[in-house]
Amino acid sequence: MKRSLRARQLDTLDTDRLVRLEMPDNLRRYSHGELPPMQTLVAFETAARHLSFTRASEELNLTQSAVSQQVKLLEQRLGLDLFIRKNNRLVLTAGGQALAKDVEMVLDHLCNSVHALVSGENRVSVALSLLPSFASTWFASRIGDFSRNNPNVDLIVVASVALAELGRGATDIAIRWGPGGTQGVYEERLFGEQFMLVGAASLPKELRETRDISDLSGLPFQHDTAQNDWRVLIEENGGVPEDFEHGHYFSDASTTLQAIIATGGIGVVRNVIARHLIDRGDLVVLPFKPRKGPFAYHFLCAQESFDDPAITGILDWFRHHARRP
Structure with a gap:
């Protein structure tokens, strides 16, 4: 019964x-x-x-x-x-x-x-500091997988660009984008990034497949003001940067992505931030040479926390996903 x-x-x-x-x-x-x-x-x-x-x-x-x-x-x-x-x-x-x-x-x-x-047996709470653009894109698209693989971890996610005070009760782990070399903490490089030219999936086929970058100069161009690599990428692919200065400028990378989709336009974006929208079919990678970014994403925690099973378990999860950021 x-x-x-x-x-x-x-x-x-x-x-x-x-x-x-x-x-x-x-x-x-x-x-x-x-x-x-x-x-x-x-x-x-x-x-x-x-x-x-x-x-x-x-x-x-x-x-x-x-x-x-x-x-x-x-x-x-x-x-x-x-x-x-x-x-x-x-x-x-x-x-x-x-x-x-x-x-x-x-x-x-x-x-x-x-x-x-x-x-609640063996449940732990972990405070995780993420950059806002990374939290709302890369991490948010994988939170289901994180929960399935870390069922006893309750995350407290803080989306902030401020430097995190690790191991002082406020933050346990931080994922940061930069050159690396943070002193006084455990730091591990997770993955680098590339800048690439993408367009909205609604673009006409001939524009999605063109090999002449100048064909795209009349489209709405959405800019991420956090980086200026778009100029170099346009130039390296035979274009004139001044022809692409029009359009909107956003201080938040995730907003830039949504603007590209909403306007049926194009933009130079970081592959790490855009991957979930590419996989979902909302954005398409246009056939131009990408540009390697100067920085990488790093996992940081206090030295004394590195042996904590919850911390190392989360690091293993990030390592797994680092294979295809």
């Missing part, structure tokens, strides 16, 4: 812990030795909720006579009737109604405690 969630959770409960939980006033008068057995309270509450020994037995996976016997033991222990049998149905007495309400509350409390204990 299918058992209720409460019944399954209570299977895991150490009844000795019952006395350490806050009790309603009318149960608190019992000492540990005087408290009715746990199984009698569970049987009573289930029968009271259904007003049926038969349905209670189905929920608890017991025989009907076993449920009835547990309720009888509880009545004998308390010295009062909890049910009245009237016309082949159960009716709670006044005392039964009061006790049922209190026992239901206590059992709900216990079930919630057991669930929190079991589901």
